[in-house]
Amino acid sequence: MGPQSAGPRPGADDRIAGLTQQLHSLLENTISTPGRWHYLLDTSATLWRYSGGNIALLMAQMEERGQQPPSLVAGFREWEHHGRNVLKGEHALWVLAPRTAPKSHDTASEETGRTTSRAAAQTAGDTAPKDQRVIVGWRGQAVFDISQTDGQPLLVPRPTVTNGSVPAGLWPSLVDVAVRRGFDVDVTNNQLGGSSGYTNFANHRIQVGTWLGDEERLAVLAHEIGHVCLHGPDDKIGRLYGSGLDHRGLAEVEAESVAYTVLRAHGIDRSAQSSSYLAGWADQVLSVEQSGAADSSAGPRPLSRLEIARSTLGRVTSACRTILEVTQPENLGGKPAPFDIAVSHDRGYRTGPVVDHPVTGAVRTVTTS
Numbered sequence: 357m358g359p360q361s362a363g364p365r366p367g368a369d370d371r372i373a374g375l376t377q378q379l380h381s382l383l384e385n386t387i388s389t390p391g392r393w394h395y396l397l398d399t400s401a402t403l404w405r406y407s408g409g410n411i412a413l414l415m416a417q418m419e420e421r422g423q424q425p426p427s428l429v430a431g432f433r434e435w436e437h438h439g440r441n442v443l444k445g446e447h448a449l450w451v452l453a454p455r456t457a458p459k460s461h462d463t464a465s466e467e468t469g470r471t472t473s474r475a476a477a478q479t480a481g482d483t484a485p486k487d488q489r490v491i492v493g494w495r496g497q498a499v500f501d502i503s504q505t506d507g508q509p510l511l512v513p514r515p516t517v518t519n520g521s522v523p524a525g526l527w528p529s530l531v532d533v534a535v536r537r538g539f540d541v542d543v544t545n546n547q548l549g550g551s552s553g554y555t556n557f558a559n560h561r562i563q564v565g566t567w568l569g570d571e572e573r574l575a576v577l578a579h580e581i582g583h584v585c586l587h588g589p590d591d592k593i594g595r596l597y598g599s600g601l602d603h604r605g606l607a608e609v610e611a612e613s614v615a616y617t618v619l620r621a622h623g624i625d626r627s628a629q630s631s632s633y634l635a636g637w638a639d640q641v642l643s644v645e646q647s648g649a650a651d652s653s654a655g656p657r658p659l660s661r662l663e664i665a666r667s668t669l670g671r672v673t674s675a676c677r678t679i680l681e682v683t684q685p686e687n688l689g690g691k692p693a694p695f696d697i698a699v700s701h702d703r704g705y706r707t708g709p710v711v712d713h714p715v716t717g718a719v720r721t722v723t724t725s
Contacts, residue, residue: 368495368496371450371495371496372452372494372495372496375413375450375451375452375496376452378413378416378417379409379412379413379416379666380662381416382412382413382415382416383412383662383665383666383669384661384662384665386637386638386665387637387638387641387642387661387665388638390635390638391635393613393634393637393638394627394631394634394635395415396411396412396415396669397613397616397617397620397634397672398425398620399411399412399414399415399425399426400617400672400673400676401617401618401620401621401676401687402425402426402427402621402687402689402690403426403429403689403690404617404621404673404676404677404680404689404690405677405688405689405690405691406429406451406673406689406690406691407452407670407673407674408669408670408672408673408674409452409666409669409670410451410452411673411690412669413449413450413451413452414426414429414449414451414499414501414690417449417450418449418501423501423503424503426449426501426502426503426690427501427502427503427512427690428501428502428510428512428688428690428691428692429449429499429500429501429502429690429691430499430500430691430692431497431498431499431500432448432498432500434692435500435505435507435692438507438508438510438692439507439508439510440502440505440506440507440508440510441505441506441507442500442504442505443504443505443506446500446504446505448498448499448500449498449499449500449501450496450497450498450499451496451497451499452494452495452496452497453494453495453496453497454491454493454494454495455491455492455493455494455495456489456490456491456492457489457490457492458488458489458490459488459489459490502692510692511693512688522570522571522574522624523622523623523624523685523686526574526622526683527570527573527574527577529682529683529684530574530577530578530581530679530683531577532682533581533678533679533682533683534562534577534580534581534584536682537581537584537585538560539555539560539561539562539584540560540561540562541561541562541563541564541577542561542562542563542564543564543565543566543573544563544564544565544566545565545566545567546563547563547565551565552564552565552568552572552576553565553576553577553579553580554580555580555583555584557588557589562577562580562581562584563580564576564577564580571624572629574619574624575615575619575624575626575629576615578614578615578618578619578679579611579612579614579615580611581614581615581679582610582611582612582613582614582615582672582675583607583611585614585675585678585679586607586610586611586614586671586672586675587607587610587611593667593671605640605643605644606640606641606643606644606664606668608633609633609634609636609637609640609668610668610671610672610675612630612633612634613633613634613637613668613672614672614675614676614679615630616630616633616634617672617673617676618676618679618680618683621676621680621685621687621689622683622685622686623685623686641661641664641665641668642661644664645660645661645664677689
């Protein structure tokens with residue numbers, strides 16, 4: 357039996373407005389409270405299959421109830437499909453879901469709905485499906501965390517990496533991500549300015565220092581792939597607030613946020629090493645807000661800290677999802693596993709790439725005399 361609700365239910369527009377306002381409050385708190393961005397990234401590493409806005413909404417709603425962050429989230433019927441039932445009296449968590457229609461659909465009648473929910477579209481960070489359909493509006497969707505259900509035992513894989521070790525196959529799978537984006541990876545002593553890593557967009561190469569240990573090398577490569585995903589010459593959104601090819605300011609926070617989240621999803625905690633980058637999140641957002649307000653000649657810019665924070669969250673979580681869909685960590689990204697994946701885990705298999713995952717022509721070790 358599903359959860360019981362008291363009082364009248366809010367209408368669709370009220371639900372969307374309420375969810376959007378809840379997210380805005382969370383982002384404002386993330387900017388004003390040290391450590392909140394870090395905590396949001398920790399949740400993103402668990403719920404990486406969800407959009408940035410919905411990750412934040414799920415985290416905020418569980419916090420309001422004094423409960424731990426969600427780990428696996430699904431709708432009422434999907435839990436039934438997995439042999440579990442929502443406990444009586446449980447109240448749903450709410451996320452934003454797109455309403456779509458074929459491209460040929462007459463969307464004139466949707467104009468009011470589009471106007472009302474434009475903020476929701478920016479907030480959720482989702483994109484239209486690639487099957488010739490377009491987003492024509494947004495709706496609230498009820499979901500439940502696994503802690504709100506009981507029934508059949510369900511696999512909840514968690515990373516098993518210990519300190520000093522790295523997951524087998526993670527390096528070649530990260531290289532695979534770079535190759536898919538058109539970049540080769542050079543492991544070399546010849547680094548620009550002695551840096552540990554560098555991305556050359558003109559030559560489509562990522563450089564990683566030969567002298568780095570295994571974990572540090574993974575972190576540097578993930579950081580540079582963050583730049584590849586977000587800060588190329590076609591990055592029109594990033595250029596609005598100072599993210600660009602020079603890899604400075606908020607661009608560095610974005611790239612390190614991607615690296616931190618990707619490695620944490622694979623069981624590697626980089627809190628100590630990433631702290632200086634992540635602690636600068638709020639300062640960079642405020643700096644961009646101030647510089648945008650002072651430079652009226654730069655054209656249209658997201659001038660408010662809220663717009664900048666919302667855009668950054670969406671960009672970072674989208675890049676992480678792109679990477680993790682290739683590297684396939686043992687955690688499930690916040691959604692219950694299909695049966696075949698659950699069975700493979702139960703037999704002791706990994707969902708990530710095997711050690712001899714083939715990546716040809718992608719990595720070279722460059723030595724200098």
